[in-house]
Structure formats: C-alpha cells, structure tokens
Amino acid sequence: MFSLKNKKAIVTGGGSGIGKAIATILAKQGAEVHIIELGTEQAQDTINEIKENGGTAFSYGCDVSNHQAVHEVFNQIGPVNILINNAGIAHIGKADTTPESDFDRVMNVNVKGVYNCLHAAIPKLRLAGGGVIINMASIAALVGLPDRFVYSAAKGAVKAITMSVAKDYIDENIRCNSISPARVHTPFVDGFLQKNYPDNIPEMFEKLSKTQPIGRMAKPEEIGALALYLCSDEASFITGCDYPIDGGFTTLNN
Template sequence: MSELQGLRAMVTGGASGIGLATAQLLAARGADVAVLDLDPGELPKPLHGFTADVGDDAGVRAAVAAAVAALGGLDILVNNAGIGATGTVADNPDSEWHRVLNINVLGVVRTTRAALPHLRASSNAAIVNICSIAATAGLPQRALYSASKGAVLSLTLAMAADHVREGIRVNCVNPGTVDTPWVGRLLDAAADPGAERAALNARQPHGRLVRPDEVAAAVAYLAGPLAGSTTGTTLAVDGGMAGLRLRPRGQ
C-alpha cells in the first residue's frame, strides 16, 4: 500500500508502543516519517529520530523545526506523546494534576502550534490526536487521566473547526486498553498480574487488549488522502467498549 507516498509525517512519542507502531505503518505506506521522543534511541529504518520533551515549548519548537528541515516539509502530525495516571480525584496532589495536564493536553498544543505554519503549506494536511476510551467512558481509578483525555477530545473538535478552512483536517483516535509498555508496567505492579490482565481483557467486549498496530491502522486512515472529507471525528478502537452492552456469557 502506498497511499501516503510523498507525504511527510511527524509522530510524537514515537519510539515505543502506539507511537512506534504508527510511525512504522506510516512509513510502510510511503510516508517519510520523523519521530519526536524523549529518547528516540535506535529507531528502525527509515524513521528519523529527534529528541523532544512536549512539556518544553522551546524544545518542541526546535525539534519540529529540525524534523521539518529533514523531511522537507510537513503534511501529517500525530500527537501521540502522553503519560498515564491512576487514582480517584482525591488521590493526586495539584502538582501531579499540573504534570499530567501539561504533557497530555499542553503537549498537543505546543506541538501543533509549532507545526501549523508547515501544515498550512501542505495540500494534504492532517492532524491526528491520540485520545482514549477514558474520554467517553467512566473508568475507575482514572480521574486525572480521564480529565486530560477529555480535554484532548474537546480540543480536537475545536481545532477541527478552527482549521478546516485552511485545508487542515483534525481528528482523534480513542483506543481502549492497549497492550503497551505502560500497561505492562501497571500489570507488573498489580498484586496479581494475571488476574489484572484477565480483568482488562474482559472489560473489552471482544475479550482482549487492543494491539498497537490496530490503533496505528486507524491513525493511518485518518491521516491519509482517502479520508479527505473526514474531520472533527473520533474513531474508537476499543473492541466495542464504548458502545456495546453485552449480556453475561451463557445468557
């Protein structure tokens, strides 16, 4: 598949998990891809790595400028970088709320703000924000994380309205629980990792964790020219968690 041939893409948080799967799929479909990450490490070819902390505006601007220079322009921005948080509304101090919102929400703002002048010069401009099922479903012990992703969902809609007449499409993907290194660390820290994984599998109607490549496929669709009339939308990749209400097995 080569529907992204000739396009230039940037993926934040692209060195592992959903971000890496997305960067690799965009490249496989023909795009020239830059990865921005705290630690790009040794990325597989043909990905270009740039060190960036989305919590630092000056660093983001410098990394975006360097990536755009290397790519020769920019057509696609995937705002994937983010951090997790657990607990109820009472469990985290103000400092943790500021830290998570700074990365998960303002990180999207900073990267998009730096990328907009370059996206405006593209005839196939698209932004895809990685949101979460936590933005649309009440999940226990996820108050802070849910609030941050709810903000990303609202921000996506506002950005889509602001930039549609500039030819820039903005959409988001809402994954369910994805089998990523972060989820792996949560499972490892649980009192009974096996039982916790089984509970997470069962929470999604199709009975398993979402794979990173499944999220990447949704991003690639929304980023590509074939989605040219799609903007301001949310694409759930959650095994049916957002909308299905199954009866217990055997009933």
C-alpha cells in the same frame, strides 16, 4: 490504496506501543517519519525497524511539554503533511487522591504537549499546502472510568481540542480527527502488571482483557491501521470526528 509516498509525518511518543505501531505503518506506506521522544535512545527500536524494512525515519529528543523545545524541533523538520499527537502519560487516582504535582504533570504532557505541537505544526502544515492531524484521545474522554480523574480530564480536553482545530482550519485544507482507544496491549500494560501484580500476572491480564466486551485488548497495530486510514487521501472527507476503537466498550459494556 493508503499510499503516503512523498508525505512527511511527525509522530510524538513514537518509541513504543501505539506510537511505534503508527510510526512503522506510516513508514511502510511510504511516509518519511520523524519521531519525537523524550530521548532519541527511546526511539531507536522504532527507527531500526523502519529502516530494516526500507523506510526513512529520524528521531529527536524533546519534552513535548516544553514550548520552546518543541518549536526548535519542528523548525529542524520543516514543512510536514501529518502530525500524530500521541505522546502521553497515564495516572491512577480520584479527585481527592490526586496530588497537585501529579495533576500538573499529566496536564502538562497530555494537554499542553498537544497544544505545543499544534502551535508548532500548523504553520508547517500550511507550508505543505495542508495536511492531517490526529490526536490520541481515549475512551476516558467518553465514559466514566474509575480512578482516572486527571487522565480523563486531559483526554476530554484532547477530544475538545480536536473539534476546535478541525473547525478553525477546515478552509486551509487541514483535517483534524482523534482516536479513542480502550485498553491496548502495550509495554505499559506489561509494566503495570509486573509492578502491581507480580504474583498473578496471567490472571490479571485475563481480567483486564475481559473488560472489553470483545474479550481481549487491542493490538497496537490495530490502532496504527486506523491512524493510517485517517492520514490517507482515502479519508479526505473526514474531519472533526472522534473514533472509538474499543472492542465495544463504550456501547456494549452495560
């Protein structure tokens, strides 16, 4: 089950965290994985791990918010079967504390970056006879989170984009779904704690973990496992759906 042999997958932001977990599990199941990161050096750990386990992987340095650069990379890769729109950046702030420059930066990466990759990938999916798109949304698209104004706006857009793409390309054998994680234990979380709470990291880590009713953060590999299922032929009847993977956050956090 869940074999991706003879499939070619693109994973944006595949150098660490959720993107790395998705890239490695897709490769483990037989996919040829192409990782897009700001710089190829940022993807090297993922590339090394995939190759050490007998997989095939390539990396490309590219800013997903750059329309022309994205098209150039996708043209190098050619026909593809899977696109994982994972690249994104976080932001903390309310509507009146978010500078215009930060608003533009987050929207350029988290929304325009998704558009750029869709614009470049859909013709390549057609060449392959169809395929799968997964967009990484967030529980921020589903519930109100404090101090996450522009991040929530961007992820809400990603969820809406997912539904639109699923509708538009269903007759071309292109499926499109989104995944909405709650807090995931990634290097970003560790860096956030080190920067903001250097004197009480264990206490704050525990506090952040307990915001999920299940009592812990997700592991990146758990997000990867869900992505694998949605990419597989076993999920061939699924399109136009968003999948919260949140330890009960959106339904049990009353």
